[in-house]
Amino acid sequence: xxxxxxxxxxxxxxxxxxxxxxxxxxxxxxxxxxxxxxxxxxxxxxxxxxxxxxxxxxxxxxxxxxxxxxxxxxxxxxxxxxxxxxxxxxxxxxxxxxxxxxxxxxxxxxxxxxxxxxxxxxxxxxxxxxxxxxxxxxxxxxxxxxxxxxxxxxxxxxxxxxxxxxxxxxxxxxxxxxxxxxxxxxxxxxxxxxxxxxxxxxxxxxxxxxxxxxxxxxxxxxxxxxxxxxxxxxxxxxxxxxxxxxxxxxxxxxxxxxxxxxxxxxxxxxxxxxxxxxxxxxxxxxxxxxxxxxxxxxxxxxxxxxxxxxxxxxxxxxxxxxxxxxxxxxxxxxxxxxxxxxxxxxxxxxxxxxxxxxxxxxxxxxxxxxxxxxxxxxxxxxxxxxxxxxxxxxxxxxxxxxxxxxxxxxxxxxxxxxxxxxxxxxxxxxxxxxxxxxxxxxxxxxxxxxxxxxxxxxxxxxxxxxxxxxxxxxxxxxxxxxxxxxxxxxxx
Amino acid sequence: xxxxxxxxxxxxxxxxxxxxxxxxxxxxxxxxxxxxxxxxxxxxxxxxxxxxxxxxxxxxxxxxxxxxxxxxxxxxxxxxxxxxxxxxxxxxxxxxxxxxxxxxxxxxxxxxxxxxxxxxxxxxxxxxxxxxxxxxxxxxxxxxxxxxxxxxxxxxxxxxxxxxxxxxxxxxxxxxxxxxxxxxxxxxxxxxxxxxxxxxxxxxxxxxxxxxxxxxxxxxxxxxxxxxxxxxxxxxxxxxxxxxxxxxxxxxxxxxxxxxxxxxxxxxxxxxxxxxxxxxxxxxxxxxxxxxxxxxxxxxxxxxxxxxxxxxxxxxxxxxxxxxxxxxxxxxxxxxxxxxxxxxxxxxxxxxxxxxxxxxxxxxxxxxxxxxxxxxxxxxxxxxxxxxxxxxxxxxxxxxxxxxxxxxxxxxxxxxxxxxxxxxxxxxxxxxxxxxxxxxxxxxxxxxxxxxxxxxxxxxxxxxxxxxxxxxxxxxxxxx
Numbered sequence: 028x029x030x031x032x033x034x035x036x037x038x039x040x041x042x043x044x045x046x047x048x049x050x051x052x053x054x055x056x057x058x059x060x061x062x063x064x065x066x067x068x069x070x071x072x073x074x075x076x077x078x079x080x081x082x083x084x085x086x087x088x089x090x091x092x093x094x095x096x097x098x099x100x101x102x103x104x105x106x107x108x109x110x111x112x113x114x115x116x117x118x119x120x121x122x123x124x125x126x127x128x129x130x131x132x133x134x135x136x137x138x139x140x141x142x143x144x145x146x147x148x149x150x151x152x153x154x155x156x157x158x159x160x161x162x163x164x165x166x167x168x169x170x171x172x173x174x175x176x177x178x179x180x181x182x183x184x185x186x187x188x189x190x191x192x193x194x195x196x197x198x199x200x201x202x203x204x205x206x207x208x209x210x211x212x213x214x215x216x217x218x219x220x221x222x223x224x225x226x227x228x229x230x231x232x233x234x235x236x237x238x239x240x241x242x243x244x245x246x247x248x249x250x251x252x253x254x255x256x257x258x259x260x261x262x263x264x265x266x267x268x269x270x271x272x273x274x275x276x277x278x279x280x281x282x283x284x285x286x287x288x289x290x291x292x293x294x295x296x297x298x299x300x301x302x303x304x305x306x307x308x309x310x311x312x313x314x315x316x317x318x319x320x321x322x323x324x325x326x327x328x329x330x331x332x333x334x335x336x337x338x339x340x341x342x343x344x345x346x347x348x349x350x351x352x353x354x355x356x357x358x359x360x361x362x363x364x365x366x367x368x369x370x371x372x373x374x375x376x377x378x379x380x381x382x383x384x385x386x387x388x389x390x391x392x393x394x395x396x397x398x399x400x401x402x403x404x405x406x407x408x409x410x411x412x413x414x415x416x417x418x419x420x421x422x423x424x425x426x427x428x429x430x431x432x433x434x435x436x437x438x439x440x441x442x443x444x445x446x447x448x449x450x451x452x453x454x455x456x457x458x459x460x461x462x463x464x465x466x467x468x469x470x471x472x473x474x475x476x477x478x479x480x481x482x483x484x485x486x487x488x489x490x491x492x493x494x495x496x497x498x499x500x501x502x503x504x505x506x507x508x509x510x511x512x513x514x515x516x517x518x519x
Numbered sequence: 520x521x522x523x524x525x526x527x528x529x530x531x532x533x534x535x536x537x538x539x540x541x542x543x544x545x546x547x548x549x550x551x552x553x554x555x556x557x558x559x560x561x562x563x564x565x566x567x568x569x570x571x572x573x574x575x576x577x578x579x580x581x582x583x584x585x586x587x588x589x590x591x592x593x594x595x596x597x598x599x600x601x602x603x604x605x606x607x608x609x610x611x612x613x614x615x616x617x618x619x620x621x622x623x624x625x626x627x628x629x630x631x632x633x634x635x636x637x638x639x640x641x642x643x644x645x646x647x648x649x650x651x652x653x654x655x656x657x658x659x660x661x662x663x664x665x666x667x668x669x670x671x672x673x674x675x676x677x678x679x680x681x682x683x684x685x686x687x688x689x690x691x692x693x694x695x696x697x698x699x700x701x702x703x704x705x706x707x708x709x710x711x712x713x714x715x716x717x718x719x720x721x722x723x724x725x726x727x728x729x730x731x732x733x734x735x736x737x738x739x740x741x742x743x744x745x746x747x748x749x750x751x752x753x754x755x756x757x758x759x760x761x762x763x764x765x766x767x768x769x770x771x772x773x774x775x776x777x778x779x780x781x782x783x784x785x786x787x788x789x790x791x792x793x794x795x796x797x798x799x800x801x802x803x804x805x806x807x808x809x810x811x812x813x814x815x816x817x818x819x820x821x822x823x824x825x826x827x828x829x830x831x832x833x834x835x836x837x838x839x840x841x842x843x844x845x846x847x848x849x850x851x852x853x854x855x856x857x858x859x860x861x862x863x864x865x866x867x868x869x870x871x872x873x874x875x876x877x878x879x880x881x882x883x884x885x886x887x888x889x890x891x892x893x894x895x896x897x898x899x900x901x902x903x904x905x906x907x908x909x910x911x912x913x914x915x916x917x918x919x920x921x922x923x924x925x926x927x928x929x930x931x932x933x934x935x936x937x938x939x940x941x942x943x944x945x946x947x948x949x950x951x952x953x954x955x956x957x958x959x960x961x962x963x964x965x966x967x968x969x970x971x972x973x974x975x976x977x978x979x980x981x982x983x984x985x986x987x988x989x990x991x992x993x994x995x996x997x998x999x
Contacts, residue, residue, distance in 0.1 A: 107565075116564070127558070260569065264798075347599060347608020350608060
């Protein structure tokens with residue numbers, strides 16, 4: 028059962044082959060067994076999950092119609108609010124924060140029958156690419172425990188790879204779903220900006236953040252997106268566009284599909300093993316009937332600096348609310364502390380180093396006298412990048428790139444060099460800056476032999492689609508998945 | 520040296536929406552602290568703002584009435600600063616692209632006939648810090664977030680005013696218009712309308728503006744005038760003594776009647792404005808502006824002119840009747856039903872306003888429906904009751920809510936219009952006042968008035984004075 032897809036589990040429960048409680052118990056036992064070595068969960072909500080599963084079984088017994096995620100165990104990234112469940116964003120500043128409301132995404136999966144098994148670790152406030160920036164310790168990659176699972180949704184990706192849940196929710200601001208999915212050998216989808224409501228997602232960079240699924244198959248990603256997507260009156264940036272049937276779009280047929288490949292952009296700084304896995308994936312797609320088209324993204328090389336200007340600017344403002352006044356951590360105060368000192372100490376104690384670094388960068392970017400040179404200029408380049416993609420999508424249907432330039436790196440390997448760490452996002456940030464949907468699917472392994480024992484390290488293929496055209500994107504990814512077996516391989 | 524003061528105002532007006540600008544919480548004033556709050560207006564993690572359409576319509580209404588150009592696209596921005604009453608650590612406001620530009624107001628009285636407007640933008644109000652009134656107030660400040668997220672418009676004027684009195688006159692008329700439009704309740708004590716003043720002085724004849732000080736917390740017409748006058752004097756004195764004015768924010772203290780430095784230019788916040796990514800740009804179509812305009816009450820000045828032109832009312836009467844939308848509406852309804860404009864105007868300006876004032880009521884409280892008052896006017900016009908009886912009937916209508924017809928009928932107040940009945944009363948009076956009759960006939964015609972009074976008295980005030988006059992004269996003169 029642990030290897031089953033969300034769809035299969037749902038069907039088995041609906042058919043009465045297995046109870047939701049049994050499913051829930053099986054996955055909770057798995058979490059108990061592997062989480063001590065992975066640290067993928069900030070919180071396991073066993074009692075709540077079992078009660079919820081029992082409720083679903085009762086409903087089924089009374090013939091209440093099954094939701095599309097009926098009884099499916101889901102792990103939720105700890106930056107999404109679940110009513111009554113501690114939500115920390117892996118930060119000390121929210122150590123004891125319990126939201127009195129649900130994120131819309133959480134509300135929707137629960138309404139669809141999902142059983143939330145717990146909150147997964149992430150980089151603090153989703154800021155990082157290795158999941159090492161958590162106040163509650165790093166997460167280990169299930170394929171190689173001394174390596175990073177990627178970030179910031181590292182806990183969600185590790186949980187799915189280690190079969191703690193068939194489905195997890197993540198959030199993606201610059202690659203935070205796709206990069207850990209690639210590192211952990213699972214599927215990760217970042218929907219179009221506006222496709223999924225952000226209400227209840229602890230904001231990092233509001234114009235870039237998007238919630239999406241991490242799971243074992245493309246078909247499960249389509250299933251989950253169908254549940255998550257759609258307008259939300261509580262999020263003014265959610266799109267009113269109708270939501271198509273994503274599952275119906277998975278035809279397996281990509282004959283004539285035009286796949287753009289930005290050869291020049293992916294030529295530099297890419298690990299040889301990643302490159303050969305990528306080339307092989309392109310070949311598989313071509314043999315399935317797709318047409319490969321050479322494209323250029325002249326401004327993609329500016330994506331990283333643009334991203335770190337826009338994202339930090341928005342973050343510096345979004346994180347101002349964590350001030351110790353209304354909720355969350357407040358420094359010890361005997362009532363004699365001046366207001367400014369209360370702020371300073373609270374935030375100094377509550378935030379980790381990377382979060383502080385980004386708040387400072389973002390504050391600087393928005394400061395009088397620097398705004399035009401940094402923030403405004405970054406927004407202008409963002410427009411140029413959008414125009415790059417507009418031109419590309421006139422002659423292609425999806426764009427292919429490796430998800431990451433390297434296989435998973437060692438824990439601690441890049442923590443002293445933020446710039447190197449930032450470069451891990453080189454292929455993923457563009458989709459966020461333009462708002463495009465993008466998916467990472469497993470496309471091979473890199474063998475690492477420099478350690479004591481050889482390691483198999485997952486490699487991901489990233490496909491990027493047109494705005495709101497997740498259907499074409501998912502169909503391409505699904506067709507690829509049908510021709511390969513990378514996605515069924517699991518760590519030991 | 521002679522100095523010329525230069526003054527501009529920044530006015531914050533709460534919009535009269537039922538709910539807050541970015542969430543569904545109530546805007547009602549005076550509730551128990553922190554009862555009108557939710558995750559959005561408390562700035563809880565993950566909560567997002569959604570713009571209140573009614574707030575936008577009210578802002579458009581104010582902008583249109585003040586002659587501003589409503590912008591097809593305006594953009595919300597974050598104004599970042601830390602303060603406990605600001606839940607998110609930023610205020611959602613509008614900065615580079617406000618809702619409306621330009622416009623202005625003709626000021627009656629004062630020394631500035633026209634005050635131009637720079638802009639009107641929308642923003643959210645902050646909560647309220649409570650520094651006093653708790654046992655541990657020496658050590659702690661409490662915060663009430665009920666006001667946080669109440670919709671505001673900020674109206675920024677050009678530096679067109681030249682005296683405290685002129686600024687106060689403008690502010691007062693602006694308030695009247697906002698109240699007239701029903702977009703603001705005009706209540707300065709509750710803080711629904713607040714004013715900051717930018718004040719500078721320059722030698723007469725100099726084009727360049729002097730260095731300005733922003734004076735905050737001038738929240739009444741009197742304080743606007745006094746604070747500005749104090750600030751003008753302070754700056755002139757400073758200059759005359761060889762000093763320089765520094766750019767700073769100053770706080771008006773009404774207790775001492777002085778302004779005090781709050782923060783200097785160096786200490787001023789860098790608000791790090793940037794476009795609010797949680798809200799799409801606000802797009803306002805021409806159709807929407809037209810629709811708002813269509814529901815807008817006629818402005819006081821236009822209505823006053825119409826009252827003069829189409830009803831032939833004197834300027835003064837038209838001015839009194841257009842003090843508020845309610846009063847003007849009431850008058851027009853009475854006039855239309857009664858078909859007697861002059862009488863309607865006299866009644867509304869006279870008995871109605873006097874009684875309202877006596878009782879401390881406003882036109883919204885008046886228990887007489889317009890057609891009830893029109894019914895009373897009709898009875899006078901038909902001669903059923905006299906004007907003096909009518910005043911008495913009005914008072915009874917006001918207190919009882921009964922109709923004029925009912926009161927006149929049940930209380931037997933109708934005039935005696937029957938000639939033969941009056942004739943017999945007249946003859947009785949003449950019989951019992953032989954002396955007076957003799958005096959009259961001897962040429963002392965002033966006695967006529969006395970006799971009329973006696974007949975009225977004998978008829979218990981119900982005799983139709985016109986008929987009495989005729990009959991009496993006939994009886995007296997005819998018999999001679």
